[in-house]
Amino acid sequence: MATKHVYTFGDKQAEGNASMKNLLGGKGANLAEMNLIGVPVPPGFTITTEVCTLYYSKGRDQVVELIKPEVEAAVKNIENIMGTRFGDKENPCLMSVRSGARASMPGMMDTVLNLGLNDRAVEGIAKKTGNERFAWDSYRRFVQMYGDVVLDLKPASKEDIDPFEEIIDQLKEEKGVNLDTELTTDDLKELVKRFKKAVKDNTGRDFPEDPWEQLWGSVMSVFGSWMNKRAILYRKLNNIPDEWGTAVNVQAMVFGNMGQKSGTGVAFTRDAATGEDIFNGEYLINAQGEDVVAGIRTPQQITKEGSIRWAKLANVSEEDRKNNFPSLEEVMPTVYEELDKTQQKLEDHYADMQDLEFTIQDEKLWLLQTRNGKRTGAAMVKIAMDMFKANKIDKQTALMRVEPNKLDELLHPVFDTNALKAAKVVAKGLPASPGAATGQVVFHADEAEEWAADGKHVILVRIETSPEDLSGMNVANGILTARGGMTSHAAVVARGMGKCCVSGAGSVKISYKDRTLTSDGVTFKEGDWISLNGSTGEVYEGKIQTQEPELSGDFGELMEMADSFAKMKVRTNADTPHDSTVAREFGAQGIGLCRTEHMFFGEGKIQAMREMILAKDVDGRKKALGKLLPIQREDFEGIFEAMHDLPVTVRLLDPPLHEFVPHEEKEQQEMADLMGISLKEVQAKIDELAEFNPMLGHRGCRLGNTYPEISEMQARAIIEAAINLKKKGVKTYPEIMIPLTGTLAEMKMQEDIVRSTAEKVFEETGEKIDYMVGTMIEVPRAALTADEIAKSAEFFSFGTNDLTQMTFGYSRDDAGKFLPVYLQKNILKVDPFQALDQEGVGQLVKMAVKKGRKTRKNIKLGICGEHGGEPSSVEFCHRVGLNYVSCSPYRVPIARLAAAQAVVRKKMEKAAKKAAKKAKKANKKKK
């Protein structure tokens, strides 16, 4: 245990630094660091995490006694720097007290602001700010916050009202006003009185007037909050040890609303929208931080250049600008100069674009915060590549600077920012497939096609989509569904097409009969305009202009850089030559999942498929399959050709057969006529196909094993297609994938069908090609018995959509009923259909990798679930040692970047470990 417990900072000096996070917590270490690099931040001090541990072992009194001298010295230091005095009537020093643990635990522990106010100091503040109401409002807020946090005047239960709010409500009723802001300064004074009385009544003691008592109370209360229920649960869920403890940061408060020589603002070291290297930001004189963002006053630009540009856009004359909206550069040139230097220093120090908050109190600049600035995807790429080219960061850092998911923005249309401002959100669903779309509402796929053929822009609106809607989805600008999750049919297909989709918008009521959709009280008829933001899930009323994306050279360079790091290949999920070509352009190195079921829809195909399903016996099925064979073969030829020289994983028929049968009587009658049987017979067969839980029903290889002739036809179509192309000089690498395998015997039976069919075709054609037979791992049992299954399977592809469904027992089509509540109540931290659940589902993946390799050393391993395009999941795949990930075409760039980042991150961890080891060794030697 060290003998130093308090670390001061201020006036560009500090006793701590950024490397002391364990002792000072994240916030404390960073505050020290900013001082060290010469940035003016409000002075203060950090009480170490070790003191927190002492608090729990020795108790409050001993701790106070132990650190009192150090704290008193540190307060003195603040007073000296600020030229104020703690509790002073004229020039009081106010302070904030905040927790700050090693790991960020946002909102879990206590904070006290405006500490140091009492009946005397409030007068000083009133005088200094010239704003009595502000002074008293701050005071009453302080009493309320202190009363709650330190003196524990809380509502008795969740249903009960806060005791302080109760007092406020009562006073408002007495005064006949509705809003807090309608209360006068005298009312606020009255409130302070009544608050204090409530404290006395409840605690039996007066509210502490002594700022020192306030300070000790607050500090100890922060330590105490380390062990509150919320914090304990949070740590349990995040694996943060209780022993770490929290530090406490005490800092002088500064005010930007102390008159015309004060002000506040926010600034970016580069342009957050475009990434251009231009210092920019906004400020207001005599204002508090929240005023800048509140929008009541028009914020002014920091730089003169920015100010002039702004005036042009806002149609403000130079005269007007100079008089009413001058830049900080013009108003306070000295302060501006310091700010400019500071921003440069901060960006250089952190080697990243910074987002700053500053306050000017009496012409003195204080930096309240600096952090890496949020930015658009385009800015992210530009800044990373600019800094790399300027030798400010290395390749690895540049790669790590781009959030893979943000690349989406670069690949899809976005709304025109100005047009969006006036738009009204009428519903919110899931951000199923990114981009922006605007169009006229249609409710049926065939009508979408007709309208689109007439040159209209349409949004296809469905309760849910099915494979029958494919061609309609293809021509629509966007798709909106009322039901279904992130991996519903609509979502998966739309992402594959790179088309904007909002799914599962629960508040949207659709009437196919009336051809209306109603949401939030607004009804849209067929032909009305709506707009969708597939990146946020928002649905807007009316037409909103969109902008097409444009890919910069930086993007291509970044992607190449990524590929030079990545160990995993990135493939794509694609079912058509078009999708395959798109994906190839985005850098896909093969197809990881070619679903064959989509091929059965469309003209001429679905009839033969239905004939097969409705057939009475094997012979009838074989006859219908005979019609499907040339169709499938042709489809495969197209895809194989588009993917020449690259592997293509073809999955045999997976969905239950009832997904292919007609559900409307008209079509059923057509089918009956075609097959020469009665409508009743058709309907009886369709009824027979219905299932209680289709997800767990007669599908996947269960179809191929009960109707081997289906697998046989598909295997033949694949092999024949490959041989036909071989004759044309096109190289193909088909990988035939068995879906939904759960046992070795299931896999073996399918393998036998495929291999014996291939042998037959080889014999018939006199040609041979290389091919592989493998399986999806998507049933938990397949993962558990992967060592067995690998006896037959040459490759595994993790179907983590279904694996997640079955491992959690969540139907993705129904989870909309509880998943949002689970996320909101923090029962789940993320939607497991979006990011792979590494704790649970991940165990099965790991297990299958290990067992699969044990049986078959060189087994090929990949993932083709939706997770294959989600960065944290891609990283997981790298860590468990997969050979490739596969995702929808528009996510290929994201996966490429994520795959590279996974490598870099592992490298960094390794380096960090090595450094830690070295430090430990050096430390030992020292001792």
Place this chain on the structure above:
Amino acid sequence: MATKHVYTFGDKQAEGNASMKNLLGGKGANLAEMNLIGVPVPPGFTITTEVCTLYYSKGRDQVVELIKPEVEAAVKNIENIMGTRFGDKENPCLMSVRSGARASMPGMMDTVLNLGLNDRAVEGIAKKTGNERFAWDSYRRFVQMYGDVVLDLKPASKEDIDPFEEIIDQLKEEKGVNLDTELTTDDLKELVKRFKKAVKDNTGRDFPEDPWEQLWGSVMSVFGSWMNKRAILYRKLNNIPDEWGTAVNVQAMVFGNMGQKSGTGVAFTRDAATGEDIFNGEYLINAQGEDVVAGIRTPQQITKEGSIRWAKLANVSEEDRKNNFPSLEEVMPTVYEELDKTQQKLEDHYADMQDLEFTIQDEKLWLLQTRNGKRTGAAMVKIAMDMFKANKIDKQTALMRVEPNKLDELLHPVFDTNALKAAKVVAKGLPASPGAATGQVVFHADEAEEWAADGKHVILVRIETSPEDLSGMNVANGILTARGGMTSHAAVVARGMGKCCVSGAGSVKISYKDRTLTSDGVTFKEGDWISLNGSTGEVYEGKIQTQEPELSGDFGELMEMADSFAKMKVRTNADTPHDSTVAREFGAQGIGLCRTEHMFFGEGKIQAMREMILAKDVDGRKKALGKLLPIQREDFEGIFEAMHDLPVTVRLLDPPLHEFVPHEEKEQQEMADLMGISLKEVQAKIDELAEFNPMLGHRGCRLGNTYPEISEMQARAIIEAAINLKKKGVKTYPEIMIPLTGTLAEMKMQEDIVRSTAEKVFEETGEKIDYMVGTMIEVPRAALTADEIAKSAEFFSFGTNDLTQMTFGYSRDDAGKFLPVYLQKNILKVDPFQALDQEGVGQLVKMAVKKGRKTRKNIKLGICGEHGGEPSSVEFCHRVGLNYVSCSPYRVPIARLAAAQAVVRKKMEKAAKKAAKKAKKANKKKK
């Protein structure tokens, strides 16, 4: 490698014995053993498994050369004993050649019978048997079998016809006959000719006349069949190493149809129906084995006593009996005496009731086979206890002698055997709940109640049942459903009630509208009589008399003996005081699963439940829950009282809410009226509740976590019930069980609700009780993260029904579409809903046990899935170390016995291991 390759046996001498299974195979070792204990079996010899290995390493020729001298000597030995000669014209010796591996591989490898026949020997047989047709039929069968097995004249593919059958068909056509039996002796001679020609045409060589060539061909062919595809796959699936090889058994053939001094029969050392210690059996003079069972001739009794008893039952006069149906004891007293001694010897040797096959050839007795005799459940118990009491077997052996599943027969009604003979099976479903039932068909639960109230016996026939049918099921004699598997609602509930049920009878078409059921072309109207066998799944036309079971003293003694061995407790799944009492009488030591959802059905209850479901908000739900609280509390009081002093595990609400809402408009309207809302509103809510995959939907703790007020009400009802009983002096041990937990946070949230509710009740009543909070482990993720979940759960109960569904991805309600095919094609060896899949699901159970105990050393572990009453699963539970199993009341005795057997079996394994170790050590010393 040993230098001895052939082991002879015959004339009560043998070179091998029962302990040499590895070398001689199971069959060979047993044939030797029978000789050693002095039982006359047809002589022969065994070629060792080592020779099989040599066959694969050295090839056929070397092997023949190596073993030739030994085989020739062994054949000589057979000739000497039998007084026949191999290939002789007068007195030929015929032989059988059969495989016999270490582990039984039924039907996997080749067999050749009647070997030694040729154009000369066939004359000898004709003369000896006085039956030329028999001789030539045997000959043509031999040529056919040898041609197929050894010379490989097989159909070209599965669709093609067998080449020999083709010849037979052609000849039949020429002769204008339909049946093989219509062919004359000359026709058979013609067939042999044509068969031989086919062999010549196909192989280019004559059919071998030389019996030695036949013998070597057959022996080598058996070795060759060890590596056929079927056998390799079988071994792979059964983990039998290829290196083991098979032995070959060559044995003299004997014939019971060689005249009036020959005969054949089957016999049991005790009565297989009752277990009484009476030697009994049937025989026929001048007959082959198959004649006895074929039913063309009336078989005669072996003992005189049995013969006289038979005559009485068959209404045959003593005169008639003596003349036409005399016993073997009367006809051949010497042979009978030898047979009687032999049966006694065999029973003594194997210390179990034996089922013998014997043949008398020329007044010489030959035992062809002895094996432990099949017997009824009642006989099983009686024989085991009789032998134990007679000191013939010890306690452990007695316990192991009873197949637990057979106990079912003792607990349920059975059909009168005679009445059954005339009955016609009209459908077959799954044996969902054992027993026999007869009654009049009704289609609706409420009508079942009415009819039963009128004193009628009814069978409730439904497409499927739902909880609404409960009271109707309760009064029915039996239940028949067209859909649903072994764990469907009907099956689970019926087993709980101990009521006969046949489920998933797919061929049964039910029309509720017409009130008819049609199957196999027969239509039954409401009121028609049908009968069900719930132990076999058979459905019979008409009324069949049933017999009530009666429990013997032996049964009770056996159960007590079982309990003295068992380490696991046996609990029951019960939801009512009645079921609880029944289970207690069967020896249940607590309730392992009390489903609360069934309590919500029935008068007055379902309305309040529906009100809760249809409520618009929390307040509405709370109001309805307020009505449910006293109802639930009362139900719990009843169950707790019935189970006083024993633990009761209560599972909180599990099924999705749509299972409770009315699905017929009439009831929906009633509901709407009751709640003062419109029918449309009710229907909209019901539509909203519909799910694509309800199994994976909004159910289990997902309900309790989205509507915490439900869990709160249930927790309150449980705790209040326990406290009310405490006041009455009744001890209770409630264990509150959270269903469908998948994450720690889910469990923790439910635990918090339960505990805080309990604390409130304790405070309100001033009383405290002990209780536990735990969870079902039924979602794969729960098993994978059991270490986390055990932080909150005090006990785990494995819900292996759902765990099986999710691990395999099989919906038990839909699996009927592929599971039967999978079982038939041997893709699955057993239905995983019947016997726990130890390879896959079992891994998750083991994992959860290990992880659960790691976090919480004394965690209580049990199983409450249907597997808890299935013997192989019970054994698994014992092996992985569960504390208890829980099953439906009528399976409690089965589980008790299975739990005891698990202990004994492990003991036996341990002893065997120890002995093997000792032997190995001794062996080493020797060397």
